[in-house]
Structures are given as structure tokens and as C-alpha cells.
Amino acid sequence: MSDRQIQIVTDSFWPLLKAGVLYTIPLSLITFALGLLLAIVTALARMYAWAPLRWVAGFYVWIIRGTPLLVQLFIIFFGLPMVGLTLDAYPSAIIGFSLSVGAYGSEIVRAAIVSIQKGQWEAAYSLGMTRVQALRRIILPQAARVSVPPLGNSFIGLVKDTSLAAVITFAEMFRRAQQIVATTYEPLLLYCEVAVIYLLFSTVLSVLQNVSERYLERYSAS
Amino acid sequence: MIRVRGIRKAFGKQQVLRGVDFTLPAGQVLVIIGPSGSGKTTLLRCLNLLEVPDHGTLELGNVSFAFTPGAKLRPQDVLSLRKRTGMVFQSFNLFPHMTALGNVIEAQVTVQKKRKSEAEETARLLLGKVGLADRADYYPHKLSGGQQQRVAIARAMALEPEVLLFDEPTSALDPELAGEVLKVMKQLAAEGLTMVIVTHLMKFAEEVADHVLLMDEGLIVEEGPPHEVFRNPKSSRAAQFLSVLTD
Ligand SMILES: Nc1ncnc2c1ncn2[C@@H]1O[C@H](COP(=O)(O)OP(=O)(O)OP(=O)(O)O)[C@@H](O)[C@H]1O
Numbered sequence: 138m139s140d141r142q143i144q145i146v147t148d149s150f151w152p153l154l155k156a157g158v159l160y161t162i163p164l165s166l167i168t169f170a171l172g173l174l175l176a177i178v179t180a181l182a183r184m185y186a187w188a189p190l191r192w193v194a195g196f197y198v199w200i201i202r203g204t205p206l207l208v209q210l211f212i213i214f215f216g217l218p219m220v221g222l223t224l225d226a227y228p229s230a231i232i233g234f235s236l237s238v239g240a241y242g243s244e245i246v247r248a249a250i251v252s253i254q255k256g257q258w259e260a261a262y263s264l265g266m267t268r269v270q271a272l273r274r275i276i277l278p279q280a281a282r283v284s285v286p287p288l289g290n291s292f293i294g295l296v297k298d299t300s301l302a303a304v305i306t307f308a309e310m311f312r313r314a315q316q317i318v319a320t321t322y323e324p325l326l327l328y329c330e331v332a333v334i335y336l337l338f339s340t341v342l343s344v345l346q347n348v349s350e351r352y353l354e355r356y357s358a359s
Numbered sequence: 360m361i362r363v364r365g366i367r368k369a370f371g372k373q374q375v376l377r378g379v380d381f382t383l384p385a386g387q388v389l390v391i392i393g394p395s396g397s398g399k400t401t402l403l404r405c406l407n408l409l410e411v412p413d414h415g416t417l418e419l420g421n422v423s424f425a426f427t428p429g430a431k432l433r434p435q436d437v438l439s440l441r442k443r444t445g446m447v448f449q450s451f452n453l454f455p456h457m458t459a460l461g462n463v464i465e466a467q468v469t470v471q472k473k474r475k476s477e478a479e480e481t482a483r484l485l486l487g488k489v490g491l492a493d494r495a496d497y498y499p500h501k502l503s504g505g506q507q508q509r510v511a512i513a514r515a516m517a518l519e520p521e522v523l524l525f526d527e528p529t530s531a532l533d534p535e536l537a538g539e540v541l542k543v544m545k546q547l548a549a550e551g552l553t554m555v556i557v558t559h560l561m562k563f564a565e566e567v568a569d570h571v572l573l574m575d576e577g578l579i580v581e582e583g584p585p586h587e588v589f590r591n592p593k594s595s596r597a598a599q600f601l602s603v604l605t606d
């Protein structure tokens with residue numbers, strides 16, 4: 138590497154990391170929180186709701202899982218203004234990613250609920266609990282533990298997927314890298330650098346995931 | 360008091376209960392025995408409506424049900440019946456995310472809406488009764504099977520039910536651990552709790568039972584006080600089953 142290239146890499150490191158910390162991470166956290174809420178509501182709706190609501194939930198999951206996230210983002214950001222609904226890049230990204238987390242997450246939540254032994258429901262019912270009480274107090278807390286590992290994977294996936302928000306002009310980390318490439322003409326260097334930062338983020342998250350799993354294992358039935 | 364009349368239950372085409380009647384006065388212990396598949400578990404589960412019978416009537420204290428196929432039961436009636444019955448399962452079914460104490464507190468707070476402090480007091484009392492006062496803060500997976508089942512008994516008693524239902528409570532346990540559970544059950548029987556117990560343990564049945572039902576293919580084929588049923592069975596089916604069991 139030439140001195141100039143080393144200079145470019147070091148100069149761009151902090152701006153990239155800053156974009157990651159200011160935009161990539163918050164976007165991931167916000168959409169994950171919203172998406173998780175949506176996932177739980179969707180999973181419960183698909184399993185227990187009144188039939189029309191069940192269909193709505195199933196339809197939503199079908200659409201989101203059956204179409205590319207990139208296309209969904211384009212529809213929200215470039216398409217919706219055609220019907221008078223113009224959203225900034227940030228809210229568009231939040232909506233797009235939350236819908237995605239909600240749909241895929243609902244399958245994880247549903248599988249976790251189904252995995253709880255029937256005996257747990259029966260014990261709850263035998264004590265006079267209603268279905269809602271049994272879910273809230275007995276089933277969901279256990280399902281939450283079961284879904285931590287797969288949801289952790291989803292979160293790591295989400296952090297990487299947020300790079301797609303670059304195409305709808307949202308100034309997250311990857312977009313920042315593109316902008317620096319536009320002025321320095323060093324695509325290989327910059328894109329590798331941003332890849333390393335994503336790798337850094339995912340690695341930290343994987344470690345956190347392992348720690349939380351080990352913590353949860355201490356309390357789970359063997 | 361529990362009164363059951365003409366209880367029938369089918370799973371698909373298979374008739375599992377074919378007209379069961381019995382009356383259990385308060386304070387008595389009823390033991391149900393019978394070969395595998397005779398419908399003992401199903402009958403027990405009908406008593407707290409984990410299974411809903413197709414026909415017949417069920418009375419417990421002042422709640423009563425008349426079953427007809429396809430009829431919907433009022434949810435509040437079902438809940439009210441379940442609050443008056445406690446069930447102890449073969450596989451314990453403790454809530455693994457709660458301590459022993461938490462397991463016994465849970466329904467008092469969620470179902471009965473008791474204050475936490477009051478519920479905790481009751482829970483500690485019950486854990487003491489089953490000999491586990493010193494295990495209150497243990498999670499189920501840190502307890503032996505016998506201890507787990509005793510916590511389950513305390514949990515089933517937390518709402519002060521009018522009757523306790525036991526489905527082979529010791530069949531998942533080593534004899535040694537089973538002994539400590541049986542001891543607790545004998546003590547509860549001596550205290551005058553109303554209990555319905557499905558078990559294969561004849562010696563235990565003879566000790567605690569006021570009345571024994573022997574079921575076969577969904578019917579009661581023999582009933583009476585334990586010494587009569589066990590020593591002088593009237594039906595040949597009962598004699599045959601008992602000879603296999605005492606071998
Ligand atoms: N939920 C169910 N669906 C279909 N069939 C069932 C169901 N529960 C029980 N059965 C059938 O009903 C019959 C009676 O079962 P039940 O569990 O009441 O017998 P049991 O007397 O408790 O036997 P065991 O001594 O083996 O526990 C069996 O043939 C069983 O296969």
C-alpha cells in the first residue's frame with residue numbers, strides 16, 4: 138500500500154465508524170425492537186386470533202418473506218410518494234427493516250411457543266389460568282429463552298442488512314463508504330475497510346450472544 | 360364432594376370412557392387402578408376438564424356440569440371448577456423458569472389475585488408441609504424428581520382446592536424418591552384432604568384408600584373398600600388384573 142492509501146484508510150476509519158455508531162447501530166436497534174414487537178403480535182395472531190386476523194397476519198408474513206427486502210425498500214421510499222406518501226430515508230428504512238424482522242421473527246417466536254411442552258399449558262390450566270394468563274406467565278417467558286439464540290442470529294443479520302439502506306440514500310455506514318469512494322477512487326480499500334468494521338460489529342455481537350446464552354442456560358431445565 | 364354420573368368420552372371413534380359413575384364424599388380418598396389404556400388418566404382429566412366428556416354430569420361442591428357432544432362450556436364455569444381442583448402430574452410439569460416458591464406463589468397471584476406477601480406466606484407454609492422449606496429458592500432443575508413432585512403437590516394445594524387429583528405421581532421416580540412423595544400423600548390423606556389417586560402401587564392404595572375403583576376398557580369393573588377389592592374381587596376380570604399386579 139502506498140502512503141497515500143494508508144492515509145486514506147486511516148482518515149476514513151473514524152468517519153466510517155462514526156456513521157456505524159450513529160446510524161447503523163441505532164437503525165438496527167430501533168428496527169429490531171419494533172420488529173420483535175411485531176413478530177410477537179404476528180405469531181400470537183397467527184396462532185390464536187380470530188380467523189380474519191389470522192389471515193391478515195399470514196398474508197403479511199407471506200408477502201414479506203416472498204419478496205426481496207431491497208424491492209420492499211424501493212417500494213416504500215421511491216414508490217409510495219406516487220400515492221402521496223413521501224417518507225424520509227430514515228423512517229423508510231425503519232419501516233422496511235421492522236416489517237422484515239417482524240415477518241421472519243414471527244416464525245421464530247411461533248416455533249418457540251410450539252416447542253414448549255404441552256404439560257406446561259396443562260399445569261397452568263389446572264391452576265385455573267386463562268389462556269392469556271398461561272401465555273403471559275408460563276409459556277412466553279419460556280419461549281423467550283428458547284428464541285434467544287435464533288433471534289440473536291437475526292439481529293446480527295439485521296446489522297449487516299442495514300447496508301441496504303444505502304440505496305435509499307440513508308447515510309449509514311456503507312453509504313458513507315460509497316461517498317468516500319466517490320472522492321478517493323479507492324473502492325477496494327474502502328469497501329474492504331467497511332467490511333472489516335461490519336465484521337467487528339458482528340464479532341462483538343456474537344460474543345454477547347454466547348454470553349447471554351450461557352447465562353440463560355443456567356436457569357433452563359436440563 | 361365429587362359426583363360423577365354417566366361420563367362418556369371418545370377420542371375419534373375410540374370410546375375411552377363408556378359410562379363412569381362414582382361419588383366421593385369430602386375428606387375421602389379414592390384410588391383408581393386398572394390396566395394400561397383402561398381410561399384412568401382420561402377420567403382424572405375429565406374431573407378438571409382438561410378433557411371435556413361427551414356425555415354425563417359432573418358436580419363438585421356447588422359447580423355442576425351436564426355434558427352433551429359439541430356443547431360449549433362457559434369459560435368462567437371451567438375456570439371456577441379448575442380453581443377447586445388441584446392436579447399433580449406424572450411428569451411434575453413444574454414451571455422451570457420459577458423457583459419452587461415461585462411455582463407455589465404463581466396461581467395465588469395470577470388467578471386468585473392475592474397480594475404477593477400473602478401468597479408467599481401460604482407458599483412457604485405449603486413447602487414446609489411437603490418437607491421442602493429449605494428448598495424454596497431452588498429452581499426445579501436443581502431438585503430431585505421426588506422433590507420436584509413434592510413442590511408440585513404444594514403448588515396444587517396453593518388455591519386450597521376441594522379435591523386433589525394425582526395421576527401416577529410416583530411412576531417417574533425411583534422407589535426411594537417415590538417413598539418421600541407417598542409419605543407426603545399419606546399425611547395429606549390423614550389430614551382429611553379429598554383425593555383421587557391413579558396408581559399401580561397396591562400396598563400404598565390399601566393404606567390410603569377409602570374406596571377403590573378398578574377400571575377396564577372405560578368401565579368400572581369392580582369397586583369397594585380396598586381390602587374387599589384386593590382380597591375378594593367379585594369379577595373375574597378384576598381377579599385376573601390383580602393377580603398380574605401382585606406377581
Ligand atoms: N388425547 C388423546 N387422543 C387420542 N387418544 C387418546 C388421547 N388420550 C388418551 N387416548 C387413548 O385413550 C385410551 C385410554 O387412555 P388413558 O391415558 O386414559 O389410559 P390409562 O388408563 O391412563 O393408561 P396408563 O395406565 O397407560 O396410563 C388409550 O387407548 C389412549 O391411547
Ligand SMILES: [Mg+2]
Pocket residue numbers: 399400401
Ligand atoms: Mg394414565
